[in-house]
Amino acid sequence: MVHYMFLTPPHTVGLNYRWMMFAPDGETIDKWWRNVSESSLANQVKRISPDFYSLTAFVGGPNNMFEIPWKFVPSMDAETSWFLISDYNNKLAMPYVQPSRVDVRSGDSYYIRSKSRPDYFWTVAPYSSYTLFDETHDKSLVDERQPMIWASDKSRTRFIIHLDGQEGTGNRGTVIINKDPITLTAAVGNHSQHVSVNNHNMLILGGDSGRLYYGQLKNRFLAQSGNLNYSAAIVTENTDAGEEWELVK
Template identity: 35%
Template structure:
């Protein structure tokens, strides 16, 4: 399924509006990370499907490594013609330092539940989990959008001691006292 997002030039409301087309939402996240790292003053994420830039660079020059991964379509000026709408499923920007419920991709009614140091998939209850960029606890990178290639730590919310999600020798998902470094895309593919 293709994924769409809008990109607007900050200094002109009616002009230089682009529709970006990518193979999936993760490609858009990766594009944004490269573009905003290269020019953090001028490239802004206004929402998961809406971005802006204000430098003199062309839209396709914001993240050059994505030239073969994203289609940049210049939209008609505001007063010219109607912009076509697109429908796609809503998505959440996963932010470092925020907490979320984790659920199954294949069976969305199943959520992760922490009980007795183990993680269970259940329909009965659920436990919130905090996602952090690896090594970034209480840092200025909290609230950074997490993308697939980021290493993260996941901890259960609540309890007296900080416990992190990891995998034990039996292949079970458990909570332990130390962080298990994992790639966000690996968690998404579990």
């Protein structure tokens, strides 16, 4: 679906120069913001929410970036389109309504749930904690004391997301985009155990974190069970048939 982002000028400008950007999805807007925030224009734009931004200064003239906002990130011209919704000759703008989305930032904690079945969340539990075992997996492949990642409609665990290598650094708060390498830690205990994939493609808590990219949450992991009465399934890595997961507050 088409996603919208609003860009407003400083209040001293009044109702003029209010822009709307069209993008194919919310991730493209986050990518636009990452480019702006890492450029020389970073101090001229403030992120109020994932889809609402404010210009922090205004200078008139032919080189005024607020009259030509598409030049903030010219490399994304093919992915975005701009529309002036309020200017000197048009003081009114039509409202646009779209679902709110989560602001995913390094260092913050989230629940992870299935996009296709929103009542199923990632949760951490030893394999032996469930009395009904998933018949699609061989129990001999796992240590029954090993904390594993399950998708369940009965419990859920919060996870802390970090840009890879930035735990405990001053980069907390960076907006995360699809191409970013990330680490996930469960918000339990001392937060020292990373989510990783074992030798049997099962997600576990502990071991080496490996290399995981944020965008892979959309297509790399799968939770399914062959038991119709089963309320949880092990989350596995499946590069060919993964389902989409989303982070929620």
